Amino acid sequence: MRHKGTGTYRFTIIPVGCAAISNIIHGKVVHPIAFIVMISGFVLFIVSKLSVVFKKKLISFGTRKMSVRMANLYRLGHWQMIFGLLATFAP
Numbered sequence: 001m002r003h004k005g006t007g008t009y010r011f012t013i014i015p016v017g018c019a020a021i022s023n024i025i026h027g028k029v030v031h032p033i034a035f036i037v038m039i040s041g042f043v044l045f046i047v048s049k050l051s052v053v054f055k056k057k058l059i060s061f062g063t064r065k066m067s068v069r070m071a072n073l074y075r076l077g078h079w080q081m082i083f084g085l086l087a088t089f090a091p
Helices: 011-028 034-053 068-089
Strands: none
Touching: 034 068
C-alpha cells in the first residue's frame, strides 16, 4: 500500500546537503549533540529496511513492501536524519 506524502522529504535533501557540505568545508559544527538525533534516525531507517530484507527482498525503494508500522519508522527515520543534520549545522 502506497502512503501519501512519502516523497516530500526529497525536496529538503539538496539544500540540507549543500549546507552540510559548506559547513564541513568551513569547519563549523555548532551543535554536535544533534548528531545523536541523526544517528537515531539512521537506526530507525535501517530497522525498517531490514524488515524488507528479511522478507527476501534485497533491493527495495520506498515503503511499498513494508508494513504500516515499518513504513512509519522509515519516514520517522528520514525526518530525524534531516532534522539532526540541520540542527548539527544550524547557526
